[in-house]
Amino acid sequence: MKILPFPFKRLLLTVSLIFVACTGYSQSIIYTKDQQGNLIAEDDRGFKKTYKRDIAGNMVVEDERGNHIATLTKDIYGNDVEEYGNGRKTVYGKDVFGDTNIKDEHGKTIATIKKDVFGNYTVTYAGGARRTYKTNIFGDEFVEDGSVRATAAYNKDIFGHDVEGYGNGKNRIYTTDVFGNKVIKDERGTTIATYKKDIFGNDVEVYRDGKMRIYTTDVFGNKVIKDERGATIATYRKDIFGNDVEEYGDGKKKVYKNDVLGNTVIEDESGKTIGTYKKNIFGDVIFEAK
Secondary structure (H helix, E strand, C coil), X not given: CXXXXXXXXXXXXXXXXXXXXXXXXXXCEEEEECCCCCEEEEECCCCEEEEEECCCCCEEXXXXXXXXXXXXXXXXXXCEEEEECCCCEEXXXXXXXXXXXXXXXXXXXXEEEXXXXXXXXXXXXXXXXXXXXXXXXXXXXXXXXXXXXXXXXXXXXXXXXXXXXXXXXXXXXXXXXXXXXXXXXXXXXXXXXXXXXXXXXXXXXXXXXXXXXXXXXXXXXXEEEECCCCCEEEEEEECCCCCEEXXXXXXXXXXXXXXXXXXXXXXXXXXXXXXEEEECCCCXXXXXXX
C-alpha cells in the first residue's frame, strides 16, 4: 500500500471538488494504493472506493464490500465513458473548440472544462456553478469558485510537507514520522491516518478512531485484508476450477467465470449472476449488470 505522489493526489481531488459544486457538501478524500496496486479513495465519512482493472483491462470502481459501482470504458468515438449498474452513464468528450464536455446518458451536458490563455482550467456546470484551477506567483496551486473565493489550495508548509488547504479552513498535511511512516494530519495537527508496516512486513493503515486495515498473505498464498481485531474483511483467491474469487468477511462472495462464448460472468455466493463482461459488435468490452 502506497500513498500517491502529491501531484497525482491533487489531480484526483478534482473529483471531490466537482462533488462539492453539484451537491454543496464539502469533503476531503484520501487516495492510497493497496497491496495489489489498486487505487483506494476514502472520504472523511469513511466511504471507500476501489479502482482496479478487470480481466478485460477496463477500470472498475467498487465499494468496500466489492459491489460494482461503475466501469470506465471508451465508446466508438474514443470518448471516455463511466457506465453504472443502473443504466446511467457519464461521457467525457471534446467539442470543436477542444474543450472537454461531460454529458449524461441522454447527451445532456453536465459540465464543460476549458483552458484559458493563462493556462488555467475552468469547470463550468450546467447549473451555472464554476471552479477555476490556478497557480499564484509563489507557485501555489489553488481553486476559485465563481465568486473568486478560494475553495482549495495546494502548497508546502515551512517544513516542506505537502498541504491541501480548503476554503472552510480545513487542511490535510502529508508528512513522515520519526519511524519513516507516512502520516496524514488535519489543520490542528491531529493524525487522521498512518501508513506503515507491522513486524511481519505487512502493510497497515491505522486511523485515528483506532480502526485498521492490514494487508497480508495467508498460508495458501492468498491476499487477505484484515481489521484491527484480526477479523478478515476480504480474501482474494482461486477456486478449484481456477476461477478468481473475492470472498468477504460477511460471507458474501464474487466468482469470476468464463462462459462458452468467452464472456466473463460474475456470480455471487449463491451462484446468481451479478453481471457479465462481453464484447459488443465494435470489439469494445462492456459490463452488463443483472
